[in-house]
Amino acid sequence: MYPVDLPSVDDTELTSASENYLASLNATPPSNETSEKSAITPANVSQFHLFEDDHPDCTVLALHPPHDPTQVLALYLHEKWWRLDDVLRTSSKSRSGLQPVQSVTERLIVFLLSRVVERPQSHGEVSFSPHPRTESCKVLWEDGQAVGFYSVKHKGKLCDSWSSRCYLLPVLDTVLVRPSCRRRGFGLQILHDFCSSFSSEDFLGVSSPLSSSMAAVIRRFLQQHEEHRERLYEVEAPGGWTQRRNIWLNIQLGFYASEQLAPGITGGAALASVSTCNSNAPLATASSRLCDMNQEGSSPSSGTSGKGCSSAAHADVLDFKFPDRPRNVGGKIRSKKPRRENTGEMQKRSKRARRTSVDD
Secondary structure, three states, X not given: OOHHHOOOOOHHHHHHHHHHHHHHHHXXXXXXXXXXXXXXXXXXXXXXXXXXXXXXXXXXXXXXOOOOOOEOOEEEEOOEEEEXXXXXXXXXXXXXXXXXXXXXXXXXXXXXXXXXXXXXXXXXXXXXXXXXXXOEEEEEEEOOEEEEEEEEEOOOOEOOOOOOOEOOOOEEEEEEEOHHHOOOOHHHHHHHHHHHHOOOXXXXXXXXXXXXXXXXXXXXXXXXXXXXXXXXXXXXXXXXXXXXXXXHHHHHOOOOOHHHHOHHHHOOOOEOOOOOOOOOOEOOOOOOOOOOEOOOOOOOOOOOOOOOOOOOOOOOOEOOXXXXXXXXXXXXXXXXXXXXXXXXXXXXXXXXXXXXXXOO
């Protein structure tokens, strides 16, 4: 059995176990070693803070090699050290496909996928920031492994902790598929699950700005599911009509850069990704919200996220979406006011960047 299959622990128990072990380690450092032959000493152990909101705090201990504090080898759970790859596995056959996140250990898996399993490869690139502890998420399981996840801002949920604004429609906020697990249709599977989960809603949002890979995934999805073309909008919180624009219409009008919809990625849009199926994967330390998906060999950049995964597989990443810019159509700058196009769908702009990394 793996940690996610064991009896659930709460925030307090997880934090208490971490603090007790760390105190004991500082008093009399144990001599035992991990399977990677890294001695467990206070210098090799660090604390992860799992959630964006830290009241009460929730921490877990991570073991890293002495020469590289950015790589995570193991985590301390249920009074023992577990290899990173094992924390992302399950022995339960009922965990298959997209499953709601309910336990603290499942939220730890979301944290590991978005923050730990892969770090940005170049300067200026950033990873996901921690999610709130109450974030609505689903983990994507395939062949006993966690290969991705997505999160949703529900209609009526507060947009932030400092205002009274609430979301006016459900919004797909974060999407992530592990790079080594892409181009297998998981991005399309996530979009289908999101749309099906809110079948009674006339309109659904995708957090703005759209990344190139996300635009490609959505285009592929809408080519297959015409019934959703008038439902999906790129939105900025809280999602009023002045903060929405119809994604299918914008694709037709060429509002997303041409390289975003290049033939090479139409068959497999890029969903968020943050991991290689490798227990030696490095720790991501930067914080941000949205990751673009680029071409092969790239990694999450400037913003934020299945199969039997291969640790050697290339990484197709969904990066931060392109920043807002004046839209030029026929040589004229488009007005911010919605125009009555032939489709009657054109709505207004949006801007807020969130997390996204995927590849279909």
